Amino acid sequence: MSASNNEKTSFLGSLMRPTAKYALGTLIAFGFIAGILFWGGFNWSMEMTNNEEFCISCHEMENNVYQEYRNTVHYSNRTGVRATCPDCHVPDPWIHKVKRKIQASNELLHHFLGTIGTREKYEAKRLHLAKNVWRVMKETDSRECRNCHSFEYMDFVEQEKRSYTSHQKAIDEKMTCIDCHKGIAHELPAGIVNVDGVPNMGNTNLGN
Amino acid sequence: MNTWMKATAAMIAVMLVAVMGPSTVMAQDGVTSLRGYNALDEGNMAPDIQRPDTGKRFTKNYRQQPPLIPHRIEKYQIDVKANQCLGCHDWPQNVEFNAPKVSETHYVSPTGERLNRVSASRWFCNQCHVPQVQAQALVPNTFTSSNDMR
Numbered sequence: 413m414s415a416s417n418n419e420k421t422s423f424l425g426s427l428m429r430p431t432a433k434y435a436l437g438t439l440i441a442f443g444f445i446a447g448i449l450f451w452g453g454f455n456w457s458m459e460m461t462n463n464e465e466f467c468i469s470c471h472e473m474e475n476n477v478y479q480e481y482r483n484t485v486h487y488s489n490r491t492g493v494r495a496t497c498p499d500c501h502v503p504d505p506w507i508h509k510v511k512r513k514i515q516a517s518n519e520l521l522h523h524f525l526g527t528i529g530t531r532e533k534y535e536a537k538r539l540h541l542a543k544n545v546w547r548v549m550k551e552t553d554s555r556e557c558r559n560c561h562s563f564e565y566m567d568f569v570e571q572e573k574r575s576y577t578s579h580q581k582a583i584d585e586k587m588t589c590i591d592c593h594k595g596i597a598h599e600l601p602a603g604i605v606n607v608d609g610v611p612n613m614g615n616t617n618l619g620n
Numbered sequence: 621m622n623t624w625m626k627a628t629a630a631m632i633a634v635m636l637v638a639v640m641g642p643s644t645v646m647a648q649d650g651v652t653s654l655r656g657y658n659a660l661d662e663g664n665m666a667p668d669i670q671r672p673d674t675g676k677r678f679t680k681n682y683r684q685q686p687p688l689i690p691h692r693i694e695k696y697q698i699d700v701k702a703n704q705c706l707g708c709h710d711w712p713q714n715v716e717f718n719a720p721k722v723s724e725t726h727y728v729s730p731t732g733e734r735l736n737r738v739s740a741s742r743w744f745c746n747q748c749h750v751p752q753v754q755a756q757a758l759v760p761n762t763f764t765s766s767n768d769m770r
Contacts, residue, residue, distance in 0.1 A: 483695060572674060572691055574708070574717065600702035 458513060464496035470523055473497075476534045480598040500556045500597060501545070508555075539601040546590055554589035561589065654758045672751035681765040686748040687720065693751055698744055705745045706738060 431439070460466065468474040481487050486495040503509050528534040528541075549556070563583050568576035578592065594604060650659040658664040671692075678688050696704045708719040726742040727735050 485695065574691065574719075578717070595697060595702070595704070599699070600697055600704070602701040604702065 458510075461513070461516075462498045462502055462509075464498070467497040472523065472528050472534065476528070476531070477598045484597050486597050495560065495597075499559065503552070503555060504559055539604070542594075542598075542601055542604070546594060549590040550588060557589040557593075670753035670755060673754055678752045679765075679767070681763075681767075683766065688752040689749055690752055693746075698746065703738070703743060703745070710738065 468478045486500075488494075502512050522528065526533075528537055563579065566576075566579060568579070571579070581587070582592070594600060649661070650657055652658075655664060672689070674691050677690050680687060693705075698705065706722065708714060708717045709722050711721055713719075714721045722738060722742075726738050729735055729739045730741045
């Protein structure tokens with residue numbers, strides 16, 4: 413409740429009183445349009461942080477992971493169909509996307525702390541950061557990979573023998589993409605080529 | 621004309637022939653190289669990029685030849701940190717993936733010490749192993765494989 417003595421003119425008071433001038437329908441219509449504008453603006457602003465150009469505006473990203481990504485099939489390939497930073501690292505469903513965006517404040521914090529500000533610091537933390545990403549991908553059954561790739565629609569006739577053999581095994585044993593395809597977009601850290609007997613086929617270019 | 625003028629004229633004529641002669645007699649408006657003769661006003665297209673022949677395994681030409689690679693290997697990471705070839709070809713996973721095991725010679729260090737991992741001197745596979753492609757010899761030659769000579 414407003415602390416003002418003159419309730420008739422205080423702002424908070426007026427918020428709680430019915431309006432004398434405007435019709436209910438008018439207020440609802442304006443509110444609806446304002447809501448659309450707000451919601452659209454919110455999502456539009458969020459999407460501005462959701463592209464490759466924004467991600468590499470931080471030097472830690474541009475000098476390290478982006479340079480590694482440039483040598484891979486997701487950067488440049490026969491068909492020109494690409495996957496950029498958000499395609500793999502930011503979930504597509506809205507609720508998961510917003511959660512990830514809120515978690516990104518941690519990344520902002522470490523940017524200002526300079527945690528991986530130099531090449532040496534980045535290499536020191538490479539394994540730790542990679543394991544974080546792999547763990548999340550494993551938990552979501554490689555959701556971001558499955559934005560584009562799908563076992564069900566893979567054409568085994570087009571694949572090399574070792575590819576379809578491995579993919580069939582992955583389907584049978586309910587494996588997920590990231591189990592084998594670590595290093596697909598950024599260089600493998602030392603000691604990760606083989607984890608539990610699973611080869612990491614990472615940086616391959618086995619598309620036609 | 622007196623004798624001197626005749627001699628000078630003859631000298632100039634000889635020099636002109638000497639300068640222009642070679643270019644007119646052996647007129648060559650091009651370059652000869654391993655790719656053959658190429659006229660200067662024509663483009664010389666390089667042969668198409670070959671895709672590896674992933675069909676049958678090519679036969680080796682001599683016992684010690686590093687086997688050829690019958691599959692695509694583009695952009696496989698082989699560096700100080702990781703060697704993706706070994707992801708399938710090292711023991712024990714080579715059994716599971718039906719991939720030829722890295723030869724035992726690769727586990728010997730340059731000083732003869734036996735190691736439990738691939739030696740650093742054999743780490744970079746592509747220094748010796750190449751993918752198989754249908755590439756023609758650049759120069760005709762009479763090379764015979766050691767198998768043919770047995």
